[in-house]
Amino acid sequence: MDPPIEPLESDCCNSGCNPCILDIYEEQLKKYNQRKTQEKNQIVHMNCILPTAYTVFTVNNIEPHCKDAVFITFEYSRFIKQTDHGNDVKPLKVMFNPGQYLMLKTGPTNQEFQRPYTPLPTENADNLKFTVLIKLYEIGQMSSYIRKLKCGSNTVWRGPYGNFSINYSYKHILLIAQGVGITSLYGIICDIIKQEECDSFLKLYFCCKSFDTIYLRNKLYSLQSNWNFSYELFLSNPENVDEKYNETVHKAKLEVDVLKTYLKDKVDNTQVLICGNEHFMQCFKEIVICCKVDEKNIVLF
Numbered sequence: 001m002d003p004p005i006e007p008l009e010s011d012c013c014n015s016g017c018n019p020c021i022l023d024i025y026e027e028q029l030k031k032y033n034q035r036k037t038q039e040k041n042q043i044v045h046m047n048c049i050l051p052t053a054y055t056v057f058t059v060n061n062i063e064p065h066c067k068d069a070v071f072i073t074f075e076y077s078r079f080i081k082q083t084d085h086g087n088d089v090k091p092l093k094v095m096f097n098p099g100q101y102l103m104l105k106t107g108p109t110n111q112e113f114q115r116p117y118t119p120l121p122t123e124n125a126d127n128l129k130f131t132v133l134i135k136l137y138e139i140g141q142m143s144s145y146i147r148k149l150k151c152g153s154n155t156v157w158r159g160p161y162g163n164f165s166i167n168y169s170y171k172h173i174l175l176i177a178q179g180v181g182i183t184s185l186y187g188i189i190c191d192i193i194k195q196e197e198c199d200s201f202l203k204l205y206f207c208c209k210s211f212d213t214i215y216l217r218n219k220l221y222s223l224q225s226n227w228n229f230s231y232e233l234f235l236s237n238p239e240n241v242d243e244k245y246n247e248t249v250h251k252a253k254l255e256v257d258v259l260k261t262y263l264k265d266k267v268d269n270t271q272v273l274i275c276g277n278e279h280f281m282q283c284f285k286e287i288v289i290c291c292k293v294d295e296k297n298i299v300l301f
């Protein structure tokens with residue numbers, strides 16, 4: 001953007017024109033200076049996690065969550081020589097889009113294995129860390145590796161992957177999550193809520209096994225204070241349920257009728273995002289299609 005050309009004092013005829021050439025200049029100069037300050041403050045970062053090379057991240061924090069899951073925060077390891085980022089001197093930052101995932105690799109060279117995990121939206125300003133919510137399976141290859149991690153352990157990651165990009169123009173976004181599949185949809189919910197100019201309504205139907213495996217429940221509960229977001233829980237095992245004020249808990253599985261009622265007058269302007277295991281996603285995709293949502297408005301993760 002070039003600076004505006006300053007008019008001569010004599011260019012103003014002093015007869016109270018609207019707009020006056022000098023006022024316009026002042027306005028344009030103000031905009032130009034604002035833009036320049038913004039550009040100066042905008043630091044361009046380089047992503048320190050790459051899709052085509054492995055990067056070492058050290059376990060920074062482990063925090064239990066629910067019965068069978070943990071939050072683990074990983075920090076870029078400054079002390080290990082990492083893949084060369086060329087001659088670039090831009091500051092490093094872990095960067096990913098909502099809905100994207102990263103791959104964790106482990107195992108001896110000839111038996112390496114990898115699993116995808118979805119980084120949660122960054123809540124603090126630390127650019128070199130990311131946090132994932134990990135469900136630990138009783139018998140699971142990666143689960144048993146993760147159980148052995150301690151603060152200071154080194155881990156190897158690549159990413160981010162996934163092409164989903166948020167379309168802010170839908171009037172309604174229906175999100176259907178199963179279990180730990182909430183991690184992909186949670187980042188998307190946070191992103192949309194943050195956009196002040198976006199006026200989409202978000203509805204989450206969250207299917208959980210039991211009361212003690214409602215992942216990210218407190219975070220979802222606080223997000224519900226936003227005018228455009230609400231969620232309902234569906235528990236297949238409804239024992240010992242402790243309901244919070246203003247939280248809808250169904251002591252049953254999510255059924256077709258609930259979706260039919262919700263979609264009844266919205267099919268034309270609703271996007272449906274579904275995340276869970278393959279069987280869950282296919283099953284709900286078919287149900288949503290039966291409710292007359294066009295297939296192009298359905299995204300599976």
Ligand SMILES: Cc1cc2nc3c(=O)[nH]c(=O)nc-3n(C[C@H](O)[C@H](O)[C@H](O)COP(=O)(O)OP(=O)(O)OC[C@H]3O[C@@H](n4cnc5c(N)ncnc54)[C@H](O)[C@@H]3O)c2cc1C
Pocket residue numbers: 101115116117118119132133134135136137139140141142143144180183184277301
């Ligand atoms: C795009 C994507 C993003 C993901 N993000 C996350 C995330 O943020 N957090 C997270 O915890 N997981 C996430 N997962 C699932 C994760 O990658 C692993 O599949 C899971 O943690 C199991 O790994 P494991 O090696 O311990 O178990 P495995 O050795 O692979 O499997 C052991 C047993 O666990 C059970 N199992 C494994 N995966 C599933 C599943 N998805 N649903 C039901 N049962 C299963 C099966 O019974 C299986 O026999 C994601 C998956 C995908 C595809």
